[in-house]
Amino acid sequence: MAIASEGRGSIVADGLVKTYNGTVRAVRGVSFSVAPGEVYGFLGPNGAGKTTTVSMLTALLQPTGGHATVDGLDIRRDRTAVKARIGVVFQESTADGDLTGRENLELAAALYSVPRAEVRSRIDGLLERMQIGDAADRLAKTYSGGMRRRLELAAGIVHSPRLLFLDEPTLGLDPQGRAGFWKYVLELQREHQMTIFVTTHYLEEADGMCQRIAIIDHGSIVATGSPNELKDRLGGDIVTVRPTAPNPALAEVLARVPGVTSVGAQDGAFRVKCANGEALVPEVVAACVRAGVGLQGVSLKRPSLDEVFLEFTGREFREDEGFSATDKAVMVGRVREAFGGRR
Amino acid sequence: MIRQTLALTRRELLRISRNPQAIVTALLLPILYLLLFGQALNFGTLFGGNPAAFVPYVRGAPNYFSYFSAGMAGFVAVTATLFIGANVIFDKLFGILKRIASTPASAFSIFGARLIAGSIQPIGLAFLVLGLAIGLGHLGLSGLTVTAAVGPVAAVQILLAIVILSVMFASLFLAIGFSIDQPQTYFAVVNAINLPVLLTSAALYPWGILPGWFKAVASYNPITLAVEVIRLDLFSAAPQYYPYSAWVYLLGLLGWAVAMMLIATVLAARALAPKR
Numbered sequence: 353m354a355i356a357s358e359g360r361g362s363i364v365a366d367g368l369v370k371t372y373n374g375t376v377r378a379v380r381g382v383s384f385s386v387a388p389g390e391v392y393g394f395l396g397p398n399g400a401g402k403t404t405t406v407s408m409l410t411a412l413l414q415p416t417g418g419h420a421t422v423d424g425l426d427i428r429r430d431r432t433a434v435k436a437r438i439g440v441v442f443q444e445s446t447a448d449g450d451l452t453g454r455e456n457l458e459l460a461a462a463l464y465s466v467p468r469a470e471v472r473s474r475i476d477g478l479l480e481r482m483q484i485g486d487a488a489d490r491l492a493k494t495y496s497g498g499m500r501r502r503l504e505l506a507a508g509i510v511h512s513p514r515l516l517f518l519d520e521p522t523l524g525l526d527p528q529g530r531a532g533f534w535k536y537v538l539e540l541q542r543e544h545q546m547t548i549f550v551t552t553h554y555l556e557e558a559d560g561m562c563q564r565i566a567i568i569d570h571g572s573i574v575a576t577g578s579p580n581e582l583k584d585r586l587g588g589d590i591v592t593v594r595p596t597a598p599n600p601a602l603a604e605v606l607a608r609v610p611g612v613t614s615v616g617a618q619d620g621a622f623r624v625k626c627a628n629g630e631a632l633v634p635e636v637v638a639a640c641v642r643a644g645v646g647l648q649g650v651s652l653k654r655p656s657l658d659e660v661f662l663e664f665t666g667r668e669f670r671e672d673e674g675f676s677a678t679d680k681a682v683m684v685g686r687v688r689e690a691f692g693g694r695r
Numbered sequence: 696m697i698r699q700t701l702a703l704t705r706r707e708l709l710r711i712s713r714n715p716q717a718i719v720t721a722l723l724l725p726i727l728y729l730l731l732f733g734q735a736l737n738f739g740t741l742f743g744g745n746p747a748a749f750v751p752y753v754r755g756a757p758n759y760f761s762y763f764s765a766g767m768a769g770f771v772a773v774t775a776t777l778f779i780g781a782n783v784i785f786d787k788l789f790g791i792l793k794r795i796a797s798t799p800a801s802a803f804s805i806f807g808a809r810l811i812a813g814s815i816q817p818i819g820l821a822f823l824v825l826g827l828a829i830g831l832g833h834l835g836l837s838g839l840t841v842t843a844a845v846g847p848v849a850a851v852q853i854l855l856a857i858v859i860l861s862v863m864f865a866s867l868f869l870a871i872g873f874s875i876d877q878p879q880t881y882f883a884v885v886n887a888i889n890l891p892v893l894l895t896s897a898a899l900y901p902w903g904i905l906p907g908w909f910k911a912v913a914s915y916n917p918i919t920l921a922v923e924v925i926r927l928d929l930f931s932a933a934p935q936y937y938p939y940s941a942w943v944y945l946l947g948l949l950g951w952a953v954a955m956m957l958i959a960t961v962l963a964a965r966a967l968a969p970k971r
Contacts, residue, residue: 436799444790462702463798
């Protein structure tokens with residue numbers, strides 16, 4: 353992939369690779385570019401390589417191969433400068449529970465060298481905006497999950513970064529907390545034209561919040577585009593036909609139904625693509641009856657990112673599909689250690 | 696960098712002050728030693744009940760308890776700094792260290808702040824132990840008797856002994872904390888270090904009864920070096936009991952602290968560098 357502009361507010365990754373312990377290939381040469389002011393989503397199940405990619409882009413992890421720039425700075429060479437220009441909200445709750453909300457933000461302001469004269473007004477503004485002003489002088493360990501996330505977001509933007517990295521930011525929040533968090537993020541993005549790179553395994557979040565999405569699976573990007581572009585690539589609605597017994601010949605029967613654009617097999621069922629699924633369902637059922645094929649079920653799906661994921665990876669999206677690369681690396685390390693090998 | 700170091704130091708001190716159980720745990724062992732070990736080993740009953748006869752065995756201290764109290768003031772630097780290393784492990788587990796490492800703060804600031812906080816904390820506790828040891832004497836128990844006129848120089852020397860010993864142990868525990876990821880492993884390693892270090896020092900034993908080889912080992916123990924400074928300044932001991940001045944002991948202690956600090960700095964920088 354050609355490298356796009358490596359300027360202010362942009363992210364450009366070219367063939368990024370990360371291999372743990374020489375064997376676990378967490379990220380396998382991902383390339384993408386994020387434009388200034390864009391909300392870019394990295395969508396994939398657990399263990400797909402999302403967090404590893406964020407860790408490399410935020411200069412916390414050394415890539416095994418490839419090249420990337422953040423805000424025009426090389427992530428290997430200009431580590432400290434990269435860190436100064438970005439904000440990060442991690443998937444773990446990293447607010448310091450033994451400090452108050454205000455003290456957490458004061459610490460963040462000092463670490464990011466926010467001018468002393470501006471610290472108080474910025475913190476007051478952020479506390480108010482995130483609706484934690486009333487709890488500002490309470491210890492963060494007394495906050496609810498949603499309040500902590502908003503505090504962590506405030507800590508991530510206290511220095512007004514051009515780019516904000518959000519790694520599974522709404523993990524563990526209830527739907528109300530997730531909606532609230534995204535409301536603040538999108539407000540900030542609109543007001544400050546901040547570039548936002550977000551990883552998520554919530555399909556609806558990626559669909560509703562991101563301008564563009566990369567679908568990552570097993571360490572590789574399998575598709576990129578806007579949510580609508582990706583859905584359009586599916587070629588319309590999808591009717592899933594599940595026969596009572598495996599019947600490979602049914603594919604031909606279905607392909608002959610007028611209006612069908614393609615037929616694909618998946619786990620004993622058939623995915624029939626068409627422009628108008630509602631109109632096609634009776635036709636499909638009739639064709640099966642004519643062919644003497646018993647049906648277990650027929651379902652209709654409008655294009656969704658779930659379908660997009662299935663289309664590009666050949667399997668359904670599972671939120672808790674597998675171990676993350678970090679988990680695998682730790683396990684490999686422990687096995688080696690147990691057998692006296694080199695880590 | 697100074698602003699970042701100070702901000703992180705403030706964080707550490709706030710966390711310590713808001714977790715009194717850590718302070719209580721740090722004081723528990725030295726105080727138990729004072730109340731049980733120090734009271735039980737009533738060496739004054741030896742030599743026909745003439746405590747003065749025991750003075751040469753405790754390097755000029757008026758009695759064993761006074762000698763022992765100075766040892767506990769030094770030991771508290773070990774028990775108090777232990778938590779600063781444990782905090783590193785918990786910060787790793789909770790992702791807080793990763794968050795701090797994601798900011799432009801340097802590894803030097805992240806390590807230095809913990810070292811400063813860890814070295815400040817035991818000062819008050821060491822003086823609390825000395826105060827308690829004096830107080831016990833007023834309750835009809837064995838107590839600390841100060842026989843020297845403690846002037847400003849002596850006070851500074853005692854303070855330096857506690858601070859440098861704390862720097863040395865805070866560095867050691869930080870080095871372990873940055874190198875280990877699991878709390879249970881940390882506490883196992885620390886316990887494997889604490890007791891042998893205490894037991895090979897002159898904090899507990901009357902110096903005069905120690906065999907030559909033990910004296911040779913104990914002479915270089917950092918706890919011994921700090922405790923000897925405290926004893927030199929609290930007791931008006933005859934010159935033959937201590938071959939060197941307090942400044943020499945402090946210099947030896949400083950050597951330990953610098954060496955340990957260098958090792959810990961390298962290990963902390965390695966732990967905070969981007970993972971490969």
